[in-house]
Amino acid sequence: MEMLSWGDAGWGDELVRAAFTTLLVALAAFGLGLVIGSGAAALRLSGFAPFRWLVEGYTTFIRGIPELLVLYLLFFGGNQAAMAVASVFGHTGYIELDAFTIGAIAIGIVSGAYSTEVIRGAILAVPRGEIEAAKACGMSSWLLFRRIMVPQVARFALPGLGNVWQLTLKDTALISITGLVEIMRQAQIASGSTQQPFTFYVCAAILYLLLTSLSNFGFGRAESWANRGVRRAA
Amino acid sequence: MKDSNMKKMLLAAIAAVTLAVGPLAVGQASADDWNKVRIATEGAYAPWNFTDSSGKLVGFELDLARDLCARMGAECEIVAQAWDGIIPALNAGKYDAIMAGMSITDKRKKVISFSNAYAATPARFVVLKNSDHADFTSKLESLNLEEIDGDEQAVLDQMAAAFKGETIGVQVATTHENFLREFMGDTVEIRTYDTQENLDLDLQAGRVGMALASMSYWKPLLETEKGKDFTAIGAGMTGGPFGGGVGVGIRQADAALVEKFNKAIAEATADGTVSKLAIQWFGFDASY
Amino acid sequence: MNFELMAEAFPQLIEGIPLTLQLVFLSLAIGFVLAVVIALARLAKDPVLPRLAYGFVYVFRGTPLLVQIFLIYYGLGQFEAVRESILWIVLKEPFWCAIIALALNTGAYTSEIIRGGIQSVPWGQIEAGKACGMSRVLLFRRIVFPVAIRQALPAYGNEIILMVKSTSLASTITILEVTGIAKKLISATWQPIEIFLVAGAIYLTMNFIVTRGIAMSERRLNPHLKDRPLPKRTALDRGVTAASAPAAAVPSKPAE
Numbered sequence: 001m002e003m004l005s006w007g008d009a010g011w012g013d014e015l016v017r018a019a020f021t022t023l024l025v026a027l028a029a030f031g032l033g034l035v036i037g038s039g040a041a042a043l044r045l046s047g048f049a050p051f052r053w054l055v056e057g058y059t060t061f062i063r064g065i066p067e068l069l070v071l072y073l074l075f076f077g078g079n080q081a082a083m084a085v086a087s088v089f090g091h092t093g094y095i096e097l098d099a100f101t102i103g104a105i106a107i108g109i110v111s112g113a114y115s116t117e118v119i120r121g122a123i124l125a126v127p128r129g130e131i132e133a134a135k136a137c138g139m140s141s142w143l144l145f146r147r148i149m150v151p152q153v154a155r156f157a158l159p160g161l162g163n164v165w166q167l168t169l170k171d172t173a174l175i176s177i178t179g180l181v182e183i184m185r186q187a188q189i190a191s192g193s194t195q196q197p198f199t200f201y202v203c204a205a206i207l208y209l210l211l212t213s214l215s216n217f218g219f220g221r222a223e224s225w226a227n228r229g230v231r232r233a234a
Numbered sequence: 235m236k237d238s239n240m241k242k243m244l245l246a247a248i249a250a251v252t253l254a255v256g257p258l259a260v261g262q263a264s265a266d267d268w269n270k271v272r273i274a275t276e277g278a279y280a281p282w283n284f285t286d287s288s289g290k291l292v293g294f295e296l297d298l299a300r301d302l303c304a305r306m307g308a309e310c311e312i313v314a315q316a317w318d319g320i321i322p323a324l325n326a327g328k329y330d331a332i333m334a335g336m337s338i339t340d341k342r343k344k345v346i347s348f349s350n351a352y353a354a355t356p357a358r359f360v361v362l363k364n365s366d367h368a369d370f371t372s373k374l375e376s377l378n379l380e381e382i383d384g385d386e387q388a389v390l391d392q393m394a395a396a397f398k399g400e401t402i403g404v405q406v407a408t409t410h411e412n413f414l415r416e417f418m419g420d421t422v423e424i425r426t427y428d429t430q431e432n433l434d435l436d437l438q439a440g441r442v443g444m445a446l447a448s449m450s451y452w453k454p455l456l457e458t459e460k461g462k463d464f465t466a467i468g469a470g471m472t473g474g475p476f477g478g479g480v481g482v483g484i485r486q487a488d489a490a491l492v493e494k495f496n497k498a499i500a501e502a503t504a505d506g507t508v509s510k511l512a513i514q515w516f517g518f519d520a521s522y
Numbered sequence: 523m524n525f526e527l528m529a530e531a532f533p534q535l536i537e538g539i540p541l542t543l544q545l546v547f548l549s550l551a552i553g554f555v556l557a558v559v560i561a562l563a564r565l566a567k568d569p570v571l572p573r574l575a576y577g578f579v580y581v582f583r584g585t586p587l588l589v590q591i592f593l594i595y596y597g598l599g600q601f602e603a604v605r606e607s608i609l610w611i612v613l614k615e616p617f618w619c620a621i622i623a624l625a626l627n628t629g630a631y632t633s634e635i636i637r638g639g640i641q642s643v644p645w646g647q648i649e650a651g652k653a654c655g656m657s658r659v660l661l662f663r664r665i666v667f668p669v670a671i672r673q674a675l676p677a678y679g680n681e682i683i684l685m686v687k688s689t690s691l692a693s694t695i696t697i698l699e700v701t702g703i704a705k706k707l708i709s710a711t712w713q714p715i716e717i718f719l720v721a722g723a724i725y726l727t728m729n730f731i732v733t734r735g736i737a738m739s740e741r742r743l744n745p746h747l748k749d750r751p752l753p754k755r756t757a758l759d760r761g762v763t764a765a766s767a768p769a770a771a772v773p774s775k776p777a778e
Contacts, residue, residue: 010287014289060726061726064687064729064730065721066691067687068693068701068705069721072714072718073715076714077714079322079326079328080326083327097328166583173586173588177428177694179316189278189285190287192429193286193287195460197435197592198596198598198600199600204589205585208586208589209584212585321712322714345712403696406709407709425616426696428694435599436596441614441615
């Protein structure tokens with residue numbers, strides 16, 4: 001127990017700090033995934049065939065290969081990629097992406113593939129009649145988007161996005177390979193140093209359980225809030 | 235020509251998302267005068283470099299880096315980087331130098347430059363004290379694999395025969411792994427680990443029969459509670475696949491920085507600073 | 523693009539496929555048996571069993587697989603009692619540690635899929651079975667299980683794909699399956715893109731075969747739907763959201 005104490009003698013404070021890093025990197029990845037997912041879902045439904053193929057290729061590819069491979073690609077090749085893009089814009093210096101950024105982008109790309117499907121499903125779930133009705137009322141497409149689409153898509157997508165968030169949160173454990181000191185890496189460092197791997201991996205598991213339980217609770221609240229105006233059959 | 239264009243395009247595609255939405259940490263390498271040097275270390279290879287329970291990077295190379303930086307008149311920033319990506323990240327410009335117990339080898343020299351060596355330590359096998367190999371001895375105390383003579387070959391043959399069928403653990407992409415593949419690849423099962431610490435856990439647990447690593451790593455470990463069940467066996471091995479000492483890894487383009495490090499290392503070796511730090515951290519003089 | 527390197531990497535990566543497949547099949551087989559037991563425990567009329575089963579599912583779904591693998595591989599090895607017990611014969615091997623972790627993990631997820639399947643069996647069919655005088659076992663074997671499996675198949679297909687991907691984590695405990703070899707090649711050549719593409723293609727091929735296999739068994743298990751056009755859906759289409767997608771895709775009953 002002494003090993004888990006606060007301060008320089010124990011690993012307690014390091015573990016808690018690592019949990020915050022996990023949370024931050026998961027939020028960054030999930031946020032990136034949402035941006036990618038919304039964009040990709042819109043492209044997918046645009047009716048323009050090449051866009052559809054592009055998005056289908058992206059989601060099929062990313063969901064069909066191990067997350068670890070995506071991470072290795074970005075980890076070993078991310079900086080060159082960033083520099084290649086920068087050179088297109090005439091920037092020729094070194095660009096560095098830190099472990100946090102690389103991890104967030106890699107997991108964000110994975111998360112985005114799943115978000116795309118969820119958001120696409122939610123958009124399709126908005127009843128056509130309501131869209132027609134709005135048009136009949138003379139709503140502009142912006143107003144229709146804001147008043148009819150966004151509130152309903154958000155509500156329909158919420159349970160699915162809750163799943164994606166859980167998945168993203170757990171995937172961040174893989175980022176430990178980049179050296180980012182999140183929960184998993186911290187547990188590895190501590191077990192190596194104390195030769196008590198069981199203790200520290202149990203601690204890691206508990207921290208993850210706490211994070212997933214808290215976010216479950218959060219998403220549950222959000223769902224009931226989003227559904228506050230919906231009458232249920234039962 | 236076409237190939238490299240395609241590669242560029244693919245790279246660009248991968249990074250498009252990155253640049254469009256990702257939070258970017260853009261860092262420009264410092265100019266030629268090297269007033270600022272960013273040094274990477276692994277932080278998981280005690281006593282060369284490791285992380286203490288307060289989360290601070292400490293070790294022989296941390297102390298040495300500070301000393302060398304003072305001599306170079308440079309402001310140094312030391313960052314932790316996992317071993318796997320330590321060379322690609324150097325070449326990608328994430329930092330300017332590597333001080334992570336990295337041996338100077340021909341294979342690595344194809345990709346990066348090295349300063350002169352600042353330390354050198356032989357590699358040795360370590361087994362559990364209750365292992366069958368615990369009392370293995372070899373005719374030679376130390377074995378230089380640069381040019382192998384009759385006696386040295388005999389020792390190598392003796393090891394190969396004695397360790398036949400054994401499971402040997404080693405850290406991935408190290409000179410020690412190269413040695414095992416080159417000299418014992420056909421007769422032993424080699425298991426590679428991401429970190430030395432995980433290898434130690436498996437040696438302790440008995441999942442691997444033996445482990446091969448640098449004596450600079452083993453010596454302090456064997457004296458602590460953590461290493462009380464371990465014992466080093468056989469000859470200390472240097473040269474050949476083990477390379478010519480441990481040096482600072484630097485991008486090939488940065489010849490000026492290599493020169494600065496060489497000068498500082500020469501001074502620190504001459505006035506005994508390196509020896510002093512080595513004795514403090516390793517328990518023996520590992521200066522080159 | 524270095525096609526030469528890709529051609530060189532291909533046969534090396536192929537060598538990892540048998541190990542990947544062994545990990546997939548063994549852990550799926552063990553995991554499925556486990557899942558049936560857990561699902562039945564969750565549906566049991568008993569004050570303790572369902573809670574225990576729920577606890578198991580909760581823990582394994584709420585933590586990353588990587589933590590589970592490390593806990594079983596490095597964690598259990600910490601104890602001398604474990605190392606001296608008969609269990610060590612199995613736990614000593616990285617391969618079996620990976621199988622145990624993967625099987626427990628998929629067992630937890632699959633039990634939820636099976637539970638959903640069982641709960642979807644129309645009550646009328648069970649009543650009909652009872653009315654015919656079927657015993658509980660016969661009822662389960664003839665009515666509940668076949669109907670539940672049919673219901674659960676698409677979600678289970680998705681689980682298989684997740685498992686194919688999950689076996690890549692075995693590489694973190696020294697197992698050289700496809701991802702392990704890929705990582706080795708990347709750190710030896712520093713050419714991540716080429717290796718990534720070849721390894722990625724191997725996984726995609728495996729998952730494509732799984733998808734087709736599931737689609738075929740869906741057709742076989744639903745012969746009564748043969749003449750009707752099947753809704754176009756594949757296991758891949760479902761993504762992670764298998765459990766909640768129907769909820770998301772079908773809007774709640776609109777207010778009247």
